[in-house]
Amino acid sequence: MMNWLDSHCHINDEAFRDDLDQVLQNMVDSDVKKAMIISSYLDDYDFALKIKKEGIDFKHALGIYPGDVDDVDEDLFNEYVKRMKEDECDAIGEIGLDYHWNKENKERQKEIFKRQLLLARELDKPIIVHSRDAIQDTYDLMKEYRVRGVMHCYSDSAEMAREFVKLGYYVSIAGPVTWKNAKEPLRVIRGVPLDRLLIETDCPYLTPAPKRGTRNEPAYVVYTGKKIAEELGIDEEDFKKKINENYQMLFGL
Numbered sequence: 001m002m003n004w005l006d007s008h009c010h011i012n013d014e015a016f017r018d019d020l021d022q023v024l025q026n027m028v029d030s031d032v033k034k035a036m037i038i039s040s041y042l043d044d045y046d047f048a049l050k051i052k053k054e055g056i057d058f059k060h061a062l063g064i065y066p067g068d069v070d071d072v073d074e075d076l077f078n079e080y081v082k083r084m085k086e087d088e089c090d091a092i093g094e095i096g097l098d099y100h101w102n103k104e105n106k107e108r109q110k111e112i113f114k115r116q117l118l119l120a121r122e123l124d125k126p127i128i129v130h131s132r133d134a135i136q137d138t139y140d141l142m143k144e145y146r147v148r149g150v151m152h153c154y155s156d157s158a159e160m161a162r163e164f165v166k167l168g169y170y171v172s173i174a175g176p177v178t179w180k181n182a183k184e185p186l187r188v189i190r191g192v193p194l195d196r197l198l199i200e201t202d203c204p205y206l207t208p209a210p211k212r213g214t215r216n217e218p219a220y221v222v223y224t225g226k227k228i229a230e231e232l233g234i235d236e237e238d239f240k241k242k243i244n245e246n247y248q249m250l251f252g253l
């Protein structure tokens, strides 16, 4: 029996401070045995490193979030770099571009993204990319500064997903694929080769059906995984095996 995994979660978030032990136990009970914890702040990262649970293999990513680039000066940037270089940091992310929340600082966002791409290349660590309303600029930079990595919580077109796959990137699918109105996410999963797919919760956000409306948590990645396996007409065990292989290929080196 293969286990499930969550390739992108924020269990270091405030939203889990009161019942983290239960959330971790729910992972064990749901057979979610691997998870990548994403940190956007240094204190979140320090906290994430302390999260342990018997039977669960946690990995850690640290990155400067595109929404925060205006708050990061050179000293702080260097503090991030220092930690990214350490062995406990398995991936650089989430990094990228977000023009939904801020269109005024595009050049600054691109500069910080570019610098982190170069850093990932130098450190030979995979990237975890956030892109919102900025897909073309994201693509252009990821094409120019090519490293191994994943488009997290992918929410753009199936056509564009295939372009990222052509560059060697993975595409990670979150809860929205389970929602009633899901249309494009279903085209995405059919358009991306199985050896380039990943699954995630991005919890506490984007809760999959049937839990939509409540706080998301890693255990719920099972709903997303089962839905995708069903839509693709793949045996659940085979699907889990594939997802585990992909996760290992991307983050296990």
Ligand SMILES: [Zn+2]
Pocket (backbone or CB within 6 Å): 008, 010, 038, 094, 202
């Ligand atoms: Zn995230």
